[in-house]
Amino acid sequence: MGTTQLESVPEPKYWHLKNVIGEALDSDFSVGEILPNERDLAARFGVARATLRQALEQLELEGRLQRRRGVGTTVAPPRVGVDVSTAGQAWPGSAQDTWQSYDCAKAVPPAPVARMLGTGIEDETYALRRLRVSHGHPVAAELLYVPATSVPDLSAIDAPSGPSRARAVLRELQRLDLDGQDRSVELGSARADDAKELDRLPGAPVLVVTTRYFSQGRTAAVTVATYRADTCRLTFGDTGDVEISHHAEERRAS
Amino acid sequence: MGTTQLESVPEPKYWHLKNVIGEALDSDFSVGEILPNERDLAARFGVARATLRQALEQLELEGRLQRRRGVGTTVAPPRVGVDVSTAGQAWPGSAQDTWQSYDCAKAVPPAPVARMLGTGIEDETYALRRLRVSHGHPVAAELLYVPATSVPDLSAIDAPSGPSRARAVLRELQRLDLDGQDRSVELGSARADDAKELDRLPGAPVLVVTTRYFSQGRTAAVTVATYRADTCRLTFGDTGDVEISHHAEERRAS
DNA sequence: CAGTGGTCTAGACCACACC
DNA sequence: GTGTGGTCTAGACCACTGA
Numbered sequence: 437m438g439t440t441q442l443e444s445v446p447e448p449k450y451w452h453l454k455n456v457i458g459e460a461l462d463s464d465f466s467v468g469e470i471l472p473n474e475r476d477l478a479a480r481f482g483v484a485r486a487t488l489r490q491a492l493e494q495l496e497l498e499g500r501l502q503r504r505r506g507v508g509t510t511v512a513p514p515r516v517g518v519d520v521s522t523a524g525q526a527w528p529g530s531a532q533d534t535w536q537s538y539d540c541a542k543a544v545p546p547a548p549v550a551r552m553l554g555t556g557i558e559d560e561t562y563a564l565r566r567l568r569v570s571h572g573h574p575v576a577a578e579l580l581y582v583p584a585t586s587v588p589d590l591s592a593i594d595a596p597s598g599p600s601r602a603r604a605v606l607r608e609l610q611r612l613d614l615d616g617q618d619r620s621v622e623l624g625s626a627r628a629d630d631a632k633e634l635d636r637l638p639g640a641p642v643l644v645v646t647t648r649y650f651s652q653g654r655t656a657a658v659t660v661a662t663y664r665a666d667t668c669r670l671t672f673g674d675t676g677d678v679e680i681s682h683h684a685e686e687r688r689a690s
Numbered sequence: 691m692g693t694t695q696l697e698s699v700p701e702p703k704y705w706h707l708k709n710v711i712g713e714a715l716d717s718d719f720s721v722g723e724i725l726p727n728e729r730d731l732a733a734r735f736g737v738a739r740a741t742l743r744q745a746l747e748q749l750e751l752e753g754r755l756q757r758r759r760g761v762g763t764t765v766a767p768p769r770v771g772v773d774v775s776t777a778g779q780a781w782p783g784s785a786q787d788t789w790q791s792y793d794c795a796k797a798v799p800p801a802p803v804a805r806m807l808g809t810g811i812e813d814e815t816y817a818l819r820r821l822r823v824s825h826g827h828p829v830a831a832e833l834l835y836v837p838a839t840s841v842p843d844l845s846a847i848d849a850p851s852g853p854s855r856a857r858a859v860l861r862e863l864q865r866l867d868l869d870g871q872d873r874s875v876e877l878g879s880a881r882a883d884d885a886k887e888l889d890r891l892p893g894a895p896v897l898v899v900t901t902r903y904f905s906q907g908r909t910a911a912v913t914v915a916t917y918r919a920d921t922c923r924l925t926f927g928d929t930g931d932v933e934i935s936h937h938a939e940e941r942r943a944s
Numbered sequence: 945c946a947g948t949g950g951t952c953t954a955g956a957c958c959a960c961a962c963c
Numbered sequence: 964g965t966g967t968g969g970t971c972t973a974g975a976c977c978a979c980t981g982a
Contacts (some may be wrong), residue, residue, distance in 0.1 A: 447882075448971090474948080491952090492949095508948060508949075596950090621897070672875075738954065757967095760966080914981080
């Protein structure tokens with residue numbers, strides 16, 4: 437304010453608000469600090485609460501704010517970088533990966549997944565549920581789809597269901613040769629079950645990472661991982677063999 | 691509707707609406723078809739327009755709808771996959787990359803970028819503006835930051851500004867040895883200038899791809915590319931050396 | 945319990961595209 | 964012009980958290 441003259445094409449109020457609050461966040465608040473409640477803020481800026489909320493929504497989308505019903509609005513910490521690179525990668529569940537699996541059932545995959553797997557609707561498929569935790573918080577929920585034909589040696593009633601069968605499926609997968617993989621990232625909104633795992637409301641914005649695992653010229657498995665878009669930054673460490681020196685990397689701006 | 695009984699924990703109306711409309715989109719509409727206007731739709735479902743809009747916003751976020759002011763709401767085509775892999779990668783601007791650069795100026799990079807470059811606020815930096823076009827539509831706008839120290843041989847007034855200087859900067863970059871790179875993806879909202887390039891409103895959801903280019907043990911350049919989140923799916927073709935057969939890939943679900 | 949953010953309403957006006 | 968989606972208002976009630 438003060439710098440802008442009267443605009444011939446005025447920007448929306450919520451947009452202006454977002455910028456004003458965003459700047460205030462940089463200068464007057466520190467991480468974790470709680471903001472005044474929405475009704476007070478709206479009154480202070482002389483706008484309706486709906487308008488104020490539109491600005492806060494934007495800031496939350498950008499990962500700068502965190503809002504919790506019944507609690508309040510707080511300044512969010514910087515997004516955590518989670519590694520999703522495929523360098524030297526193997527099957528899911530190998531070595532010490534950052535996922536913990538906790539359930540497995542037979543299910544029919546959604547149409548887009550079935551298309552990637554090249555399966556018909558009546559083909560048996562295992563659906564394995566996993567959770568990725570970082571710094572004590574869940575950051576992603578994943579569904580791993582494995583057609584029964586990919587793990588033929590898995591004895592039918594090896595384990596009735598649940599975690600033990602999950603382990604069995606992963607074990608069988610390891611025995612296949614992994615020819616390569618294929619990854620894509622897109623924006624989505626959390627389904628009710630994923631939202632619950634991630635401690636968010638249904639419809640919350642998420643980054644959907646879809647991975648295809650190839651073996652013997654076919655798609656042997658597909659994972660669909662949904663990452664919290666508000667708190668996560670997906671990183672791909674595609675650095676060659678170079679060792680990067682630790683220059684300014686750790687400096688603070690202010 | 692009709693299938694659900696009375697809910698003890700009722701889901702929000704807009705969430706239910708979103709699902710209902712989403713299903714209708716699958717069954718009763720085809721790509722490009724225009725929906726009834728918001729006022730009619732709201733009346734038809736017996737909700738306020740704001741509630742109906744909340745449902746449409748979700749669907750637009752998921753890339754299922756496209757809304758244009760003054761025109762209407764249409765069924766969106768499937769997201770286009772844009773390759774952002776770094777396999778066999780080189781400097782930006784090399785060979786036939788999919789970007790077209792059209793401007794270059796000197797500027798001070800935003801704080802996070804300056805931190806990655808390890809530059810102070812008074813160090814000269816070139817800011818190069820580029821646009822990525824796919825299937826005739828702009829899908830991403832990019833800012834490439836190059837500290838003047840990275841291209842020392844660029845004669846100061848080689849070209850005053852604009853596209854010719856952009857080409858000169860890129861040309862100089864090619865001469866450096868590229869040791870590796872580093873990429874991250876996060877959710878953001880479009881700044882006013884990016885939004886304009888991408889034919890969207892300010893604040894529209896975008897996928898921000900940040901790339902660091904390493905040379906001689908330091909960060910020689912940084913790009914910040916903003917992709918339209920509604921129409922784009924970022925793909926990483928990390929497939930090893932395997933050739934994937936074209937099984938079911940092209941089928942339609944019906 | 946009181947206080948928070950989340951949902952919803954019924955209106956109004958504006959900016960834009962197209963005729 | 965007319966019709967569209969985009970913004971904004973001033974209220975109301977609900978669902979949740981924590982004292």
